[in-house]
Amino acid sequence: MKISLNHISFSYDADAGPADMIIKDFRGSFTAGAFYSVIGPNGSGKTTLLDLISGFLKPLSGAVKIDGTPVFSFSKKALARLISVVSQDHAVNFPFSVKDIVLMGRHPYIPRFSPPSAEDLNRAETVMETCGMRHLQDRKINELSGGERQRCVFARALCQDTPILLLDEAFSNMDIHHTLDMLHLVKNSVKEKNKLVISVFHDLNLASTWSDDILVLKNGEIRAFGNSAAVLTAKTIKEVFEVNSIVEYSRHVQAKQVYYPIH
Amino acid sequence: MALSIPGAILKGRTGFLVVLFSLFLVSMIFLSLSMGYIRIPLTDILHILITKAAFPIHDFQAINETHLAVIMDVRLPRILSCAGVGAALALSGVLFQGILLNPLADPYTLGVSAGAAFGASIAILLNLGNAFVSVPLFAFAGACLTLFMVIFLSYSAKNPMAGLSSNNLILSGVIVAAILSAGISFLKFIANEQVSVIIFWLMGSFASKTWPNVSVITAFLGIGFFISMFFARDLNLISLGPKSAASLGVDLKKITFILLVSGSLLAAVCVSISGIIGFVGLLVPHMVRFITGPDNRKLIPLSMLSGAFLLLFADTITRAVLPHEIPIGVLTALTGGPVFCWIFKKNRFK
Numbered sequence: 287m288k289i290s291l292n293h294i295s296f297s298y299d300a301d302a303g304p305a306d307m308i309i310k311d312f313r314g315s316f317t318a319g320a321f322y323s324v325i326g327p328n329g330s331g332k333t334t335l336l337d338l339i340s341g342f343l344k345p346l347s348g349a350v351k352i353d354g355t356p357v358f359s360f361s362k363k364a365l366a367r368l369i370s371v372v373s374q375d376h377a378v379n380f381p382f383s384v385k386d387i388v389l390m391g392r393h394p395y396i397p398r399f400s401p402p403s404a405e406d407l408n409r410a411e412t413v414m415e416t417c418g419m420r421h422l423q424d425r426k427i428n429e430l431s432g433g434e435r436q437r438c439v440f441a442r443a444l445c446q447d448t449p450i451l452l453l454d455e456a457f458s459n460m461d462i463h464h465t466l467d468m469l470h471l472v473k474n475s476v477k478e479k480n481k482l483v484i485s486v487f488h489d490l491n492l493a494s495t496w497s498d499d500i501l502v503l504k505n506g507e508i509r510a511f512g513n514s515a516a517v518l519t520a521k522t523i524k525e526v527f528e529v530n531s532i533v534e535y536s537r538h539v540q541a542k543q544v545y546y547p548i549h
Numbered sequence: 550m551a552l553s554i555p556g557a558i559l560k561g562r563t564g565f566l567v568v569l570f571s572l573f574l575v576s577m578i579f580l581s582l583s584m585g586y587i588r589i590p591l592t593d594i595l596h597i598l599i600t601k602a603a604f605p606i607h608d609f610q611a612i613n614e615t616h617l618a619v620i621m622d623v624r625l626p627r628i629l630s631c632a633g634v635g636a637a638l639a640l641s642g643v644l645f646q647g648i649l650l651n652p653l654a655d656p657y658t659l660g661v662s663a664g665a666a667f668g669a670s671i672a673i674l675l676n677l678g679n680a681f682v683s684v685p686l687f688a689f690a691g692a693c694l695t696l697f698m699v700i701f702l703s704y705s706a707k708n709p710m711a712g713l714s715s716n717n718l719i720l721s722g723v724i725v726a727a728i729l730s731a732g733i734s735f736l737k738f739i740a741n742e743q744v745s746v747i748i749f750w751l752m753g754s755f756a757s758k759t760w761p762n763v764s765v766i767t768a769f770l771g772i773g774f775f776i777s778m779f780f781a782r783d784l785n786l787i788s789l790g791p792k793s794a795a796s797l798g799v800d801l802k803k804i805t806f807i808l809l810v811s812g813s814l815l816a817a818v819c820v821s822i823s824g825i826i827g828f829v830g831l832l833v834p835h836m837v838r839f840i841t842g843p844d845n846r847k848l849i850p851l852s853m854l855s856g857a858f859l860l861l862f863a864d865t866i867t868r869a870v871l872p873h874e875i876p877i878g879v880l881t882a883l884t885g886g887p888v889f890c891w892i893f894k895k896n897r898f899k
Contacts, residue, residue: 337792340795340796341795342792342795342796362795362798362799362800363798365798366796366797366798367798369796370796371792371793371796373790373792373793373796374792375789375790375791375792375793376790376793377790378788378789378790379650379651379652379788379790380652380788380838380843381842381843382785382788382842382843382844383842386785386844387789390785390786390789390797391797393782393786393797393798393799394797394798396782398779398782399778439793442793443796446797
């Protein structure tokens, strides 16, 4: 499975000039069996890029294709069986239980008017178990803490069981224990089930430790895209984030780590 | 597929509640049939209904002619219209609260009531023929035009992403309703003698409802119920927020549009039949949510039954218990308002 983006441009204003685009003439592809990270400063177009891939937004020009088929030619349900998303909107307006929310991940598989099948219920149970949500399953979602709610949304995306998983700062409210648990889960599914994961990170060290490839965005343009170790350099970080840093290989995580010295 | 709807609903606790609430409603209908200026015993009611509905198994001489007329021509159409309107207002409330992601939304949030009232006021002011036909028609047309205007205001072809969002819809509804209210005030100002007719119509009443009213509300309610149950699970997912719902395969724009139009048409029919009756659409889904939880597949049928029961209860009180009939819209607001305050205070700050 391969996602390819051909000359994608996007702006919320349809009349915007080329210089005002949020995503500018993006060309690149993502292949299954790899964990991709997207990093970049605030407003660089990271979330917009994920929205374009998931089909939530339509590019002004160019097309996003999955194995050669444009995203917009899939039916909504078929697309939901291909791509799951952990987005940043995890406020739920009505008091659904955690179990209800996780089971909603099976929506694209359950025909109208049918109750969930045994397989659907099983999947929800397993996912809640692996995400450590079992003890919370009857709690109301709007009574949970931010991190718990985020884990619930994460479990819902896993319950959706799609070959492509998009994570938009999916770990921002989780404690380090759960962050590492979830990253292990995702990494394993990439290796063992040949899944394709694209994750937006603010923590450069987590991105470096867990991802195979890193995409660096600034002002809607690609600044660097490739193997994590090759992309992550003090020079790139200075250019993109305007901070001084020291980038070193760490044998503890077997990847490069970034330090920000105080002068 | 459609045949499996009852199977999906009538299961476990929800099925039990549906049966229980239906029994309440049927008992209320019989109670209401027997109460009034002329008390009619239950045996007579059954006698008349069986004779009318099925075959004249008993000979006609046995039935009191007055009782027959009171039941078939006066009370039954009024009671069924009332129950239908109650159910439709509650259903419309569920839909609006679900789409607008706002538990404070009600069937009138988008200004449908103001549009209907404006249309009705014009018909009354112009003395357009038989009030039983033209006033409801004008009210319905006014409501539809308002809905069209609100959707036009909150939709943008240039930036379709932000179109039909909850905030846009509520804001457009408030603006359009404010303009129409001013329009209604102006019509009242120039109406002279008819001003009292307008005011009474706006306060709502089920007096002198006829069988055609029953047919209209039943038809709309049936279609509305089918559409809302068809999209009930999608409506659940919409509460996850637009991005999450879209990622789970919900066609947001299509479903928002369909349910919005359904909810508004239901409200429009209600207003055109019985004037503006507040608080049923706001309060009933709230109360039922305490029993069923937020799942719309359970909330929709139970809210409809509860809405029908409560409005019929209120109408029976004003028709048969109070010494003088007061407008039903006033009664529901006067009793529903304080109940809402109590629920609000109790749940917001527990």
